[in-house]
Amino acid sequence: MLTAQRLDQALRPYAQDTSAPVIVVDIPQQRLTLYQHLQAVRQYPISTSRYGVGEQSGSNRTPLGFHRVKRKIGADAQLGTIFKARVNTGRLAKIESRAKPTGDDFVTTRILWLEGLEPGKNAGGDVDSFHRYIYIHGTHEEGLIGRPASHGCIRMRNADVVDLFERVPRNTVVWIRNSDAHTP
Numbered sequence: 001m002l003t004a005q006r007l008d009q010a011l012r013p014y015a016q017d018t019s020a021p022v023i024v025v026d027i028p029q030q031r032l033t034l035y036q037h038l039q040a041v042r043q044y045p046i047s048t049s050r051y052g053v054g055e056q057s058g059s060n061r062t063p064l065g066f067h068r069v070k071r072k073i074g075a076d077a078q079l080g081t082i083f084k085a086r087v088n089t090g091r092l093a094k095i096e097s098r099a100k101p102t103g104d105d106f107v108t109t110r111i112l113w114l115e116g117l118e119p120g121k122n123a124g125g126d127v128d129s130f131h132r133y134i135y136i137h138g139t140h141e142e143g144l145i146g147r148p149a150s151h152g153c154i155r156m157r158n159a160d161v162v163d164l165f166e167r168v169p170r171n172t173v174v175w176i177r178n179s180d181a182h183t184p
Contacts, residue, residue, distance in 0.1 A: 001033070001040060002024060002033075002035075002040075004038035004039060007022065007024070007035060007038050008038055010175065011173060011175075013066075014066045014068075014117055014173050015173045018037065018038055019036070019037050020036075020172065020173075021034060021035065021036050021167060021168045021169070021172050022034075022035040022036075022038075022172065022173050022174075022175065023035075023069075023136075023164075023168065023172060023173070023174040023175070024174075024175045024177065025046065025048070025062075025154055025174065025175065025176040025177065026177060026179065027048050027053060027062065027064075027176070027177065027178045027179075028178065028179050030045060030046055030047060030048065030145075030146050030147060030148070031043055031044070031045060031046060032044045032045075032046045032136070032154065032156065032164070034164065034167060034168070042163070042164070042167070044156055044157070044160040044163075044164065045145050045146045045156075045157070045160075046145065046146075046154050046155060046156055047139070047141075047144055047145050047146065047147060047148060047149040047150050047154070047155040048062040048148050048150055048154055048155075048176075049061045049062040049148055049150050049151065049152045049153075050148045050149050050150065050151075051148075051151075051152075052148070053178055055116075055121060055122050055127035055129070056126055056127060057126045057127065057128070057131070057132055059152070060151045060152045061152055062134075062150070062152055062153070062154065062176060063116065063122045063127070063129045063132070063134055063152075063176060064121075064122070064176050064177065064178055065116065065117070065118045065121050065122045065175075065176060066116075066117040066118055066122075066173060066174070066175055067114040067115060067116050067117055067122060067129055067134075067173070067174040067175075067176065068114070068115050068117060068171050068172065068173055068174060069112045069113070069114065069115075069136075069168060069169075069170055069171060069172045069174060070113050070114065070115035070130060070170065070171075071111070071112075071113040071170070072110070072111070072112055072113075072165060072170055073086050073110070073111040073113065074088065074109060074110045074111055074165075075110075075165070077109055077110065078092060078109075079108075079109055079138075079158045079159065079162065080092040080093045080094075080095055080108050080109060080138075080140065080158055081093075081108060081109055082106050082107070082108055082140075083107045083108065083111060083137075084107075086111060086113070093106045093108050093140035094140060095140050095142055095158065096140055096141050096142065096143050096144075097142055097143045098143040099143040099144055099147075100141075100143060100144075101141065101144065101149070102140065102141055104140065104141075105150075105151055106139065106140045107135065107137045107138070107139075107153075108137065108138035108139055108140055108158055109137070109138030109158040109161050109162060110137060110138055110161045110162055110164075110165040111135045111136075111137045112135060112136040112137070112161075112164070112165065112168070112174075113130065113133070113134075113135050114129050114130065114134045114135065114136065114174055115129060115130040116128060116129035116130065117173075132152065133153075134152055134153055134154075135153045135154070136153070136154045136156060136161065136164070136174070137153055137154075137155060137156070137161060138155070138156055138157070138158040138160075138161040138162075139155040139156070139157075139158075141155070142157050142158070145157055154176070
């Protein structure tokens with residue numbers, strides 16, 4: 001877990017208000033931590049890409065670095081609602097609680113659409129997280145949470161993504177890190 005001093009130092013170029021919520025995604029731990037006032041307030045198990053980390057468009061990898069929540073989608077959707085191209089389909093996914101891939105990659109319940117903040121790293125050109133449609137979202141494959149299983153996004157259990165969605169505003173800073181491999 002990050003110390004308040006370490007988090008404060010890392011956030012300085014990206015966040016002016018250290019009392020604001022901050023999301024830290026720890027890829028090796030497959031854990032998302034929500035910080036408030038530089039203190040951890042909630043932790044959630046997650047799934048990042050089964051293909052590893054990387055920023056290149058078309059790689060299906062989870063991008064590293066600093067992002068922000070640019071858009072929040074699905075505020076009133078039911079748990080398990082399937083979104084296609086960020087539009088509520090009106091259909092509900094069958095939630096798979098076993099650690100078994102279904103062959104589908106449904107985006108469910110809520111979407112926090114991320115925008116990269118580091119030009120050439122995760123913003124602009126062929127590495128642009130927003131144009132790669134990198135989200136924090138719910139999944140119907142809840143049994144795979146806790147291990148790499150996505151196609152680049154950060155997957156969460158449906159109830160957890162609702163909880164996070166309600167706790168963070170647009171523009172919340174998101175730091176996706178591979179432990180200390182990505183240090184500003």
